[in-house]
Amino acid sequence: MTTFRPKFSPSRRTLLKGTGAMFAGLTLLPRFSLAEEEKKLNLYNWDTYIGETTLADFTAATGVEAKMDLFADNDELFAKLKGGNPGYDVIVPTNDMLERMIKANMVMPLDHAKIPNMANIDKPFQDAAFDPGRKHSIPYMWGTLGVGYRKSKVEGGVVDSWKILLDSDKYAGRLSLLGDAQNVIGVALKYLGHSFNSVDAAELKKAEDLLIAQKKYVKVFADDNGQDLLASGEVDVCQEWNGDIIQVMAEDEDIAYAVPTEGSLVWQDTMAIPTGAPHPENAHAFLNFVLDAKAGAHIADTIKFATANAGAKAIMDKSYTENTSIFPPAEIVAKCEPGLYLGEEATKVRDEIWTRVQAA
Amino acid sequence: MDNWKDNRSVFWTLAGPGTFWLLVFFILPLGFLFVMSFSDKAIINGEVSITEYDYLTGISNYIRSVDTLYLTIIWKSIWVSALATVLCLLTAYPIAFGICFASEKWKPLLLLLVVLPFWINLLIRTYALIAVFRSQGYVNLALGAVGLGPYDMLYNNFAVIFGLVYVYMPFMVLPLYATIERLDKSYLEASLDLGASQFTTFLKVTIPLTMPGIITGVILVFIPCLGSFLTPDLLGGANAIMIGNVIERQFKAANDWPFGAALSFMLMYATFAALMLRAFLAKRSAGVDV
Numbered sequence: 001m002t003t004f005r006p007k008f009s010p011s012r013r014t015l016l017k018g019t020g021a022m023f024a025g026l027t028l029l030p031r032f033s034l035a036e037e038e039k040k041l042n043l044y045n046w047d048t049y050i051g052e053t054t055l056a057d058f059t060a061a062t063g064v065e066a067k068m069d070l071f072a073d074n075d076e077l078f079a080k081l082k083g084g085n086p087g088y089d090v091i092v093p094t095n096d097m098l099e100r101m102i103k104a105n106m107v108m109p110l111d112h113a114k115i116p117n118m119a120n121i122d123k124p125f126q127d128a129a130f131d132p133g134r135k136h137s138i139p140y141m142w143g144t145l146g147v148g149y150r151k152s153k154v155e156g157g158v159v160d161s162w163k164i165l166l167d168s169d170k171y172a173g174r175l176s177l178l179g180d181a182q183n184v185i186g187v188a189l190k191y192l193g194h195s196f197n198s199v200d201a202a203e204l205k206k207a208e209d210l211l212i213a214q215k216k217y218v219k220v221f222a223d224d225n226g227q228d229l230l231a232s233g234e235v236d237v238c239q240e241w242n243g244d245i246i247q248v249m250a251e252d253e254d255i256a257y258a259v260p261t262e263g264s265l266v267w268q269d270t271m272a273i274p275t276g277a278p279h280p281e282n283a284h285a286f287l288n289f290v291l292d293a294k295a296g297a298h299i300a301d302t303i304k305f306a307t308a309n310a311g312a313k314a315i316m317d318k319s320y321t322e323n324t325s326i327f328p329p330a331e332i333v334a335k336c337e338p339g340l341y342l343g344e345e346a347t348k349v350r351d352e353i354w355t356r357v358q359a360a
Numbered sequence: 361m362d363n364w365k366d367n368r369s370v371f372w373t374l375a376g377p378g379t380f381w382l383l384v385f386f387i388l389p390l391g392f393l394f395v396m397s398f399s400d401k402a403i404i405n406g407e408v409s410i411t412e413y414d415y416l417t418g419i420s421n422y423i424r425s426v427d428t429l430y431l432t433i434i435w436k437s438i439w440v441s442a443l444a445t446v447l448c449l450l451t452a453y454p455i456a457f458g459i460c461f462a463s464e465k466w467k468p469l470l471l472l473l474v475v476l477p478f479w480i481n482l483l484i485r486t487y488a489l490i491a492v493f494r495s496q497g498y499v500n501l502a503l504g505a506v507g508l509g510p511y512d513m514l515y516n517n518f519a520v521i522f523g524l525v526y527v528y529m530p531f532m533v534l535p536l537y538a539t540i541e542r543l544d545k546s547y548l549e550a551s552l553d554l555g556a557s558q559f560t561t562f563l564k565v566t567i568p569l570t571m572p573g574i575i576t577g578v579i580l581v582f583i584p585c586l587g588s589f590l591t592p593d594l595l596g597g598a599n600a601i602m603i604g605n606v607i608e609r610q611f612k613a614a615n616d617w618p619f620g621a622a623l624s625f626m627l628m629y630a631t632f633a634a635l636m637l638r639a640f641l642a643k644r645s646a647g648v649d650v
Binding site for chain 2: 078182219220223232344347348352355358
């Protein structure tokens with residue numbers, strides 16, 4: 001759902017839609033499993049979403065050779081695994097996609113005995129509504145959806161409401177929203193005081209009307225490059241993931257990130273083992289390795305997302321642990337909701353709303 | 361030429377690979393999509409399944425796809441594609457003509473320049489366009505140097521059409537080049553000798569004689585334009601949605617393959633209808649056209 005990008009990249013994730021698929025397609029992976037598992041592991045991950053040396057460290061620690069393929073978004077991950085696992089051992093779905101995959105029996109139950117480092121998981125993440133008892137997943141990184149903005153261009157230099165993006169013509173033509181149904185409709189619902197995950201027809205209708213009315217002031221529905229539009233001055237206010245904005249904040253002091261007071265989405269990326277994984281033993285070993293304090297700290301240090309690994313957080317620098325863009329204040333997080341998998345029918349309803357909004 | 365029946369083994373050796381390719385990589389996937397378009401997601405234990413389908417359940421997807429919402433988007437896509445195709449033709453024609461009348465020394469180089477963009481992935485070329493057209497892009501920098509702008513050139517319909525013309529131009533230039541190259545120049549001379557103006561000659565001789573190239577080019581550009589989703593996605597604004605985007609979404613985010621398949625076939629039927637209309641018109645104007 002989010003990536004942490006190095007500077008010049010126009011949008012590496014979108015780029016990967018092509019190249020990632022190509023590499024994954026080219027990788028011919030063995031499907032048989034031997035009594036003694038061969039020393040291999042195939043990770044399917046987001047781009048720039050693992051520690052610089054994590055894979056090499058894992059190989060050094062266990063002797064298992066780790067390879068990584070990249071996907072660009074949850075939908076690509078799902079589409080790739082839908083027709084059967086092409087040979088991946090560990091995948092990194094976001095919580096609502098994980099929930100969908102659990103329902104479709106696309107991920108394996110974990111053997112907790114093989115992951116002793118689960119003790120390192122931060123309290124709030126030890127259990128999860130989308131995966132009761134953490135039977136299928138470990139938490140990896142988490143974050144929020146919010147507003148990225150250029151301080152010098154917005155009145156007062158502070159943004160605290162979705163109103164600026166969803167219900168105001170003040171910054172007409174200087175706004176960008178995300179390009180997907182769930183998150184745009186979700187925050188519209190949130191702004192109107194409803195649940196991010198509402199399936200109520202009347203509430204959804206109000207959200208649709210709000211978005212259609214606001215659309216003429218929106219410059220673009222940016223797939224996942226809102227931060228680039230903001231950084232290059234194309235827009236002044238955008239809806240984006242915290243990690244993406246933090247990245248451009250590092251280069252431009254005029255850019256800031258806020259989670260509106262109406263609340264927002266709090267997401268969690270997880271690691272799971274897809275059904276049919278050729279090396280489940282190695283996969284468990286990898287999950288255990290990621291939850292190790294030192295390995296986890298190295299990952300967090302590279303990608304600068306909020307880690308769910310308490311052991312790692314404990315040994316991290318204050319510049320990371322006290323950064324409110326990475327770890328927003330608890331009272332704001334309390335107002336945020338996790339995105340839920342709402343079922344195929346509700347997905348269809350939202351998709352039609354989204355088509356109507358875009359076509360209006 | 362020999363009858364193929366006299367040389368069956370040769371015939372099958374030569375036809376085999378092509379037939380195999382067509383069957384495995386074209387007919388089978390297309391057939392699968394065709395079946396899918398008449399199917400529905402399975403209902404298991406009262407819930408709509410995420411991965412399972414009930415095959416050949418009816419035409420509900422087609423009924424859904426003729427909703428005004430989708431017809432409007434299809435209609436808009438046809439317009440955008442038609443406009444892009446016409447602009448492609450208007451720019452490609454002089455280019456093809458120029459190449460044909462260039463000296464033999466330059467021809468290969470000019471043709472290479474037309475084909476060169478194919479060496480670079482479509483996505484990367486589109487990103488390059490973003491760098492050229494954005495508010496702080498090269499065009500605005502240049503305009504700014506002479507005290508103009510900056511203009512908003514990205515994220516609107518202009519950008520989408522420009523992007524389509526840019527990407528599909530070679531598909532128009534190459535067939536045009538092929539026909540203009542074969543054009544017998546003595547016809548042009550005859551026309552001029554007999555007193556027709558340059559303009560009349562172009563209109564009454566050159567265009568009819570190069571019509572096959574024009575038609576091939578139009579088909580080669582219009583059809584991929586109609587299904588494009590990357591260009592409107594990256595260059596378009598809040599209104600840029602084309603039917604290709606809706607179809608892409610059905611196969612990914614919305615996870616509704618049956619509906620996506622039905623929309624794809626709707627688009628294909630529309631294309632076939634256009635081609636048949638062309639064949640019909642060609643028959644009526646018998647002769648000039650090919």
